[in-house]
Amino acid sequence: MSSDANLNNVTLEQIVSLCKRRGFVYQSAEIYSGLNGVYDFGPLGTQLKQNIKNAWTKALNTGEQDVVFMDGAILGAQAVWQASGHADNFSDPLVDCQNCKKRFRADDINLEKPCPSCGIKKWTDIRQFKLMFETNLGAVSDNANIAYLRPETAQSIFINFKNVMSSTKVKIPFGIAQIGKAFRNEITPKQFLFRMREFEQMEMEFFCQEKDANNFFETWVEKRLNFYKKIGLDMSKIRTRVHEKDELAHYSKNCTDVEYNFPFGWKELEGIAYRGNFDLSQHSKFSGKDLSVFDDETKESYMPHVVECSVGVDRLFLTILFDAYTQDTVEGETRVSLRLHPSIAPVTAAILPLSKNLSENSIKIYENLKQKNFKVQHDESGSIGKRYRRQDEIGTPVCITYDFDSLNDNQVTIRDRDSLKQERISIDQIENYLNNILNK
Numbered sequence: 505m506s507s508d509a510n511l512n513n514v515t516l517e518q519i520v521s522l523c524k525r526r527g528f529v530y531q532s533a534e535i536y537s538g539l540n541g542v543y544d545f546g547p548l549g550t551q552l553k554q555n556i557k558n559a560w561t562k563a564l565n566t567g568e569q570d571v572v573f574m575d576g577a578i579l580g581a582q583a584v585w586q587a588s589g590h591a592d593n594f595s596d597p598l599v600d601c602q603n604c605k606k607r608f609r610a611d612d613i614n615l616e617k618p619c620p621s622c623g624i625k626k627w628t629d630i631r632q633f634k635l636m637f638e639t640n641l642g643a644v645s646d647n648a649n650i651a652y653l654r655p656e657t658a659q660s661i662f663i664n665f666k667n668v669m670s671s672t673k674v675k676i677p678f679g680i681a682q683i684g685k686a687f688r689n690e691i692t693p694k695q696f697l698f699r700m701r702e703f704e705q706m707e708m709e710f711f712c713q714e715k716d717a718n719n720f721f722e723t724w725v726e727k728r729l730n731f732y733k734k735i736g737l738d739m740s741k742i743r744t745r746v747h748e749k750d751e752l753a754h755y756s757k758n759c760t761d762v763e764y765n766f767p768f769g770w771k772e773l774e775g776i777a778y779r780g781n782f783d784l785s786q787h788s789k790f791s792g793k794d795l796s797v798f799d800d801e802t803k804e805s806y807m808p809h810v811v812e813c814s815v816g817v818d819r820l821f822l823t824i825l826f827d828a829y830t831q832d833t834v835e836g837e838t839r840v841s842l843r844l845h846p847s848i849a850p851v852t853a854a855i856l857p858l859s860k861n862l863s864e865n866s867i868k869i870y871e872n873l874k875q876k877n878f879k880v881q882h883d884e885s886g887s888i889g890k891r892y893r894r895q896d897e898i899g900t901p902v903c904i905t906y907d908f909d910s911l912n913d914n915q916v917t918i919r920d921r922d923s924l925k926q927e928r929i930s931i932d933q934i935e936n937y938l939n940n941i942l943n944k
């Protein structure tokens with residue numbers, strides 16, 4: 505059997521359809537015609553997301569530098585976002601079509617041209633649209649009770665910087681990392697998980713002395729690229745792009761985006777930013793609490809500088825699906841498979857009895873692997889070919905078939921998703937085999 509892979513023609517529609525069909529992602533509130541820019545994750549999507557988070561966490565714990573973790577609140581005090589600059593600066597330019605009333609991000613469209621929706625050219629002036637979701641705490645809705653749903657997880661880290669330092673043994677340089685929800689009232693949520701209104705971020709703020717900041721910045725860019733390589737992304741579709749001075753965020757001194765070549769063009773996957781000491785200085789100023797650190801060598805206090813790595817879980821999820829989606833021809837039939845790295849795949853192995861009469865034995869193998877925390881499925885329904893296709897489509901790296909010979913020789917056939925190679929291994933070698941591919 506051979507596989508003639510056609511790797512690059514995937515469309516967004518194919519990904520959306522696969523996600524729904526196989527239980528990765530659903531439009532939120534779909535039965536009520538959907539909530540725009542908001543998605544729910546199904547059983548396979550939840551596992552894929554978890555695997556992405558585990559891989560990210562593992563990549564930060566290389567042992568060279570201390571990185572500790574925290575989990576901050578989603579509701580943010582007004583003062584935090586005033587100090588961070590978001591209350592004043594975190595907005596996108598908005599323009600309306602006066603004819604059809606559709607809204608656009610002004611930087612997304614050409615205002616010299618007619619409205620792409622109705623074909624009439626009648627634009628309003630550009631206004632700034634605030635991206636933070638505002639709410640009120642308690643029963644009284646006045647200015648004093650305003651809170652915001654955080655638009656980035658980073659500020660929870662800055663406001664707890666002193667708490668973490670005084671309650672743990674970490675010393676500068678060190679990082680604080682966090683995975684958590686963030687919310688932005690995007691004017692035009694689009695491209696499925698690429699730009700959402702509710703999403704999850706994986707952020708790490710690395711605190712260091714000013715003199716070391718550029719070096720750490722370079723180190724982290726390299727480490728983050730290594731991470732993408734390790735999880736199996738096609739590195740010819742990854743590039744870095746240094747921000748021009750006029751596109752830097754209000755807090756940033758230097759920023760490099762890791763970009764991916766999506767079907768809709770090269771776009772930001774992750775931002776790596778040198779934030780200077782902007783955030784800690786602002787929070788010191790606004791809160792009146794000194795967030796500087798005492799240097800035992802120079803006997804002087806200084807405000808640490810920060811290098812930030814920030815990537816969206818959902819955006820990386822989408823990137824991984826685009827990267828893995830493959831159509832090829834197997835035995836004259838078109839097959840869809842997800843070439844996911846085994847450590848990312850939601851199911852590592854599927855156990856398939858060749859006939860239902862063999863399922864008592866194959867279930868034993870399945871139960872044993874499950875008990876040892878392998879992510880496995882047992883599937884006995886339909887022809888073996890159909891079962892292979894189902895597993896290929898959800899990215900299961902190997903199928904393990906229990907057949908009539910297995911009854912005598914205690915061996916099973918392992919079929920590789922990508923090469924379609926089949927090999928016989930003994931049942932007591934399955935765990936080793938799976939551990940090897942997981943740690944590849």
Ligand code: GAP
Pocket residue numbers: 655656657658688690697698699700701703705707772773774775812814815816817818819820
């Ligand atoms: N703390 C820095 C920060 O939040 P950002 O470039 O605005 O920087 C970082 O966001 C990452 O979060 C992006 O590179 C992207 O992966 C993800 N992200 C941002 N907005 C998003 C959205 N609306 N939907 C999905 N992911 C988003």
